[in-house]
Amino acid sequence: MNKPVFYTNPQSRGRIVHWMLEEIGLPYETVWLEYGTTMKSSEYLAVNPMGKVPALTHEGAIVTETAAICAYLADRFPEKNLIPPLNHADRATYFRWLFFAAGPLELAVTAKTLSWQVPEGKNAFVGFGSYSETIDTLEKALTPGPYICGGQFTAADVYLGAQLGWGLMFGTIEKRPLFEAYVERINARPAALQANRINEDYLKSRKS
Structure with missing residues (x-):
């Protein structure tokens, strides 16, 4: 299984996703970005055309928007019990x-x-x-x-x-x-x- 790659800045909503990743408790890679420079680079704009963080790439998927990333991680790793069971x-x-x-x-x-x-x-x-x-x-x-x-x-x-x-x-x-x-x-x-x-x-x- 490929590790999630997490794009963030410490002064952003990325802190929420960081918390979520720690709750999941599996290895992940963190890419720290800076406002106005690396966050607006062509490499990162290919991930998120808005040039903002957080973003997550995982097994070919790209997820942006903090709530969506949290929902994705909970759904992708249901064994971590961060989402109620289906049909409950x-x-x-x-x-x-x-x-x-x-x-x-x-x-x-x-x-x-x-x-x-x-x-x-x-x-x-x-x-x-x-x-x-x-x-x-x-x-x-x-x-x-x-x-x-x-x-x-x-x-x-x-x-x-x-x-x-x-x-x-x-x-x-x-x-x-x-x-x-x-x-x-x-x-x-x-x-x-x-x-x-x-x-x-x-x-x-x-x-x-």
Whole structure:
């Protein structure tokens, strides 16, 4: 089996995929890219014409977009138990909230961060409706716990947990006790800690 090749930058959403790869626990190759130079090289544009990270190549397949990479890895390595079993009710829950995080949640947070205002009466035109509705819906979904699919930690938690963690850190998502407890719980996972160490060590090496 060919090792996945992972293209990333330590100051990017690639950290989410790095965490996912560590959860998978199989060998992979990391290609570190820099903004404006190697990320825009002809070699990398052949992988991702948008010239952005992360991206993953594996056994002839190219996957871009962070949520898609997480979903691909969970599906490709089901024995790692990062996706609910086929035909299990939690499978639908998994897809629902993984793509809720990649769609409504990310757009709602982006709109709030950039002070984009949805014109009055036009909420139906945007996928998130409103920031408050999105955050309230997420809190309700996480309330049963301990993970978004109940007792099973999945790739949806990797993606959602990273989004929530960044939002709480930078103040773009309001602090709520349930959010803080969820992020603290999943950030303590060995794979999350290891992925963070790898990225921080690389950042330090660039400065030395």
